[in-house]
Amino acid sequence: MQKIIITLALIVTMSFSTAAQFNSEYYKDHQYFVSSSFFMLGNFLPSPPRYYQLNFGYRINSKNTIIAEAITWQYHAPLGIPYSSNSFESDDAKFPGIVRDYGIGLAYQHFIWKRLYATVHVTPFLQQYLTKDEKKIQNGFQLFTVGRLGYHFTILKNKMLIEPSVACTAWPINTNMPADFQVEEDKWNNFFLFEPGLHFGFNF
Numbered sequence: 272m273q274k275i276i277i278t279l280a281l282i283v284t285m286s287f288s289t290a291a292q293f294n295s296e297y298y299k300d301h302q303y304f305v306s307s308s309f310f311m312l313g314n315f316l317p318s319p320p321r322y323y324q325l326n327f328g329y330r331i332n333s334k335n336t337i338i339a340e341a342i343t344w345q346y347h348a349p350l351g352i353p354y355s356s357n358s359f360e361s362d363d364a365k366f367p368g369i370v371r372d373y374g375i376g377l378a379y380q381h382f383i384w385k386r387l388y389a390t391v392h393v394t395p396f397l398q399q400y401l402t403k404d405e406k407k408i409q410n411g412f413q414l415f416t417v418g419r420l421g422y423h424f425t426i427l428k429n430k431m432l433i434e435p436s437v438a439c440t441a442w443p444i445n446t447n448m449p450a451d452f453q454v455e456e457d458k459w460n461n462f463f464l465f466e467p468g469l470h471f472g473f474n475f
Contacts, residue, residue: 297333297429304328304432306338306472321345321371326472328380336380342394345371350442351459366452368403372396372413386424390436392417400449411447415440419468429474436468 306326313320322344330336348365358364376394383389398411421436441462448456 297425298330301429301474302330304330304472304474306432306434306470309469309471318347326378326470328472334382338378338380338390340376340378340392340394341374342376342396343371343373345369349456349459350440351456351461351463353463354465364455364458366455368408368449368452369401369405370452371399371401372415373399374415376415378417382423386422388421388423388434390417390419390421392419398447400452408449409447412444413442413446414444415442417441421468421470425474432470432472432474434468434470434472436470438466438468439464440466 304327306328307324308322310320310322311324313322322342324340324342326338326340328336328338347369348360352359352364374394374396376392378390378392380388380390392415394415394417396413396415398413400408400411402408417438417440419436419438421434424433424435425431426433439462443461445456445461
């Protein structure tokens with residue numbers, strides 16, 4: 272944890288050193304970017320989420336950005352289990368199998384004040400429901416939405432971006448889930464509050 276705090280402190284310090292450059296000229300010189308999520312580091316864990324994400328962004332002007340996102344990952348328990356619950360990451364709350372998602376979505380990012388931004392993401396996912404030994408049961412569909420509030424840092428002379436954020440997620444549509452999966456899903460809300468995020472990317 273200490274290393275993470277020190278790293279974030281260094282990022283903040285470097286970001287303030289380039290604050291004067293963060294203006295309309297920044298967008299003229301860096302109209303496009305590619306990015307991803309540090310959540311991919313979870314793929315090195317003993318039980319990896321197999322999470323992969325690739326974003327392509329276009330800055331319309333100094334305030335507005337549109338982003339195309341390709342995402343795939345898998346999970347073993349309902350997404351609505353809150354951090355405060357004893358069931359969070361508990362084996363008792365897991366599905367009797369695996370959910371694997373493949374999606375391509377769009378996001379709109381608006382800078383509210385200086386580097387503070389809000390983003391809305393909408394991603395339709397094709398879902399595959401699998402047994403624990405990864406044999407396919409059936410397909411489903413999920414519409415996954417995210418509201419995000421974050422801060423935009425740049426380092427390496429504005430070539431690299433880093434965006435810590437907090438998000439609220441919701442999935443109002445979630446279809447064709449196997450009955451034994453649905454039993455666990457129905458125990459929880461179809462939203463999750465205050466999910467931390469950390470994106471990184473490169474401007475060009």
